[in-house]
């Protein structure tokens with residue numbers, strides 16, 4: 726049985742580029758003909774909305790966290806997309822209600838156990854919510870790697886420290902194989918002097934990808950058009966940058 730790389734895209738701070746990075750990482754890998762599954766564990770369901778009509782679907786990630794439906798086959802909540810190599814497990818707004826009911830000791834392991842039965846994907850990309858809630862924990866427990874998008878202008882040292890502590894605890898107690906693939910600087914503005922500003926700070930906590938993602942309107946427009954940046958505007962700077970980022974990820978994971 727083939728073990729997929731499972732990449733959690735996490736940062737408990739809001740608006741750092743997690744969903745943009747998850748969507749374009751998953752689409753870029755699928756565009757290369759690599760079977761990829763995008764899993765949305767954020768109740769906001771932003772990533773899901775790019776690929777499926779969330780309201781009209783029969784199932785969502787909620788089903789695997791829901792104790793009455795625990796034995797449900799995960800393949801029932803995997804939906805195909807127009808890209809033959811990309812499938813999604815969508816989220817649902819109702820997932821938010823479950824966040825407070827976390828007395829179930831199995832909770833951190835549910836996603837890991839469910840994904841372990843899948844052997845037809847090369848990559849599984851998990852878009853996390855902006856919190857260190859059970860859904861981010863469950864993603865980090867399931868993951869082999871974590872990618873940390875960090876907005877160039879507004880990153881937070883306390884946030885980085887908190888995330889590093891969480892990752893280290895999960896590594897120590899539950900998932901020793903979890904590796905930080907790297908932090909990805911997003912929304913970089915032309916005037917920002919990276920080397921003097923955020924780079925020295927982030928690199929205290931995590932390795933940083935060489936590629937950075939520039940700020941640009943094409944990203945917001947691609948979300949509205951429900952497309953990856955490559956499909957929306959392949960000539961955009963961000964399209965080239967996300968491809969370079971994927972090159973770095975593949976190099977790191979597959980050598």
Ligand SMILES: Nc1ncnc2c1ncn2[C@@H]1O[C@H](COP(=O)(O)OP(=O)(O)OP(=O)(O)O)[C@@H](O)[C@H]1O
Nearest residue numbers: 739740741742743744745855912939940941944945
């Ligand atoms: N490189 C970029 N250039 C311009 N806008 C961007 C860029 N990356 C992300 N954005 C915009 O920033 C906002 C936040 O991005 P995104 O949704 O990817 O972040 P997030 O970390 O998933 O947010 P949340 O924490 O709410 O889940 C979105 O409106 C998105 O369109």
Ligand SMILES: [Mg+2]
Nearest residue numbers: 743744767771
């Ligand atoms: Mg998001």
